[in-house]
Amino acid sequence: MEKVNIAVIGATGMVGRTLLKVLEERDFPIKKLYLFASAKSKGKTIEVHGKEYEVEELTENSFRRDIDIALFSAGGEISKKFAVIAKNNGAIVIDNSSAWRMDKNVPLIVPEVNPEDIKWHNGIIANPNCSTIQSVAPLKPLHDAFKIKRIVYSTYQSVSGSGVGGLKDLENGVKGLKNKKYPHQIAYNCIPHIDEFLGNGYTKEEMKMIEETKKILNDVSLKITATTVRVPVKYSHSISTNIEFEKEFELSKVEELLNDFPSIIVQDDIFNNVYPLAINAQGTDQVYVGRIRRDFSIDNGINMWIVADNIRKGAATNTIQIAELVLKEYYKKI
Structure with missing residues (x-):
């Protein structure tokens, strides 16, 4: 070599x-x-x-x-x-x-x-952006099989995504000290604001996810919206992803495709409280997917919960x- x-x-x-x-x-x-x-x-x-x-x-x-x-x-x-x-x-x-x-x-x-x-x-x-990386991994096999029409991202992003300053704000906030990195206290709180706000009302982070997903999947026709939120977790981002397909699908096939895709680990046994957790993803290189279920409010829709270590895989x-x-x-x- x-x-x-x-x-x-x-x-x-x-x-x-x-x-x-x-x-x-x-x-x-x-x-x-x-x-x-x-x-x-x-x-x-x-x-x-x-x-x-x-x-x-x-x-x-x-x-x-x-x-x-x-x-x-x-x-x-x-x-x-x-x-x-x-x-x-x-x-x-x-x-x-x-x-x-x-x-x-x-x-x-x-x-x-x-x-x-x-x-x-x-x-x-x-x-790519850390949140985009872990999102497109499970999207890829599903897009190839069922043709994605629309995606709704809602992220729960750890403070390490802001570097050392984010970690310090969380640690200091728990001690009752004032934040320096974030515009609001992050300890015991969620902040729906990552990166700068743009003229369209979205943040740069949200637009990154939208535009990067289209580029990586090579499909500008995708309809995508996103809300990105900073949460009081040290490492690993979690993302609730709602997907609408053009084609019909079976959940069993969705799970099969995800299980067969490189780097993805499906953790989806709700009756035994098995689903991806940020604390378990920390320090690993895999993308974890769970809470896979139909979205009954639309035709051909599903929801997924996607978790990965943002500093490593992200x-x-x-x-x-x-x-x-x-x-x-x-x-x-x-």
Whole structure:
């Protein structure tokens, strides 16, 4: 197995450190590893595979070396500037921010769902929004089989989706201290507000889910609406998904399709209180689906409850899976 040179940008952040952990867990074939972050993190050391690596300050000269794949997790503004520099220096960029997701020239990839899109990348590949990743995995086999007509998303998103600041707000709120990250107290509360509000009354997070779902499933005809809510849970997002199909279906076939799809685990035994829980999804790489039932208010409708760890499958693990796909489908090195 040929090894490659990897750079992690934003290596000291929550997702950045998880990227390194997942690289280690999946025994990714690394020849050389470079870690980059802001000036305040320069000189810090991080251990990977038993070896200490020193964090470098990210500059315009950082990519003037042999880097095969650059994993970005440092925010949209950093990605907009430095992803192009990395690409122009020969690296394939896999970006975790929202900077490139809706660019028509940049593929938006969930490896289980649309791996074929990797073939038309032009040096930059986008990792979808965390909530979108876990949503489209179960949607894909159902869309192929029954043709989805309309989707209604209602999310229950953990505070880790806001990074360290979100976790601190929850922990401090439980202690009775004032919040700093969120506009309202998150402890013992739900906030129907993730990211900025737009002129249409939706938030950016809601529009991300709507537009990214269409792009990943390659179907602009889909009718989608979303309400995204921050809840006092540390890790893992939960999503209530209502789906209307064009074709008739049997629930047994729905469960069969989901059970057979990569990365999905069906947990649906309501009489024994078995259904996906955020606390159980934490630290795992699977997408859990349960509470699968007909929506009797419409023809050909179902409801599903979808749960996944937003830092792992919703960010770091999906990024590494894309990198593995790059090696397998593009470089042919695995």
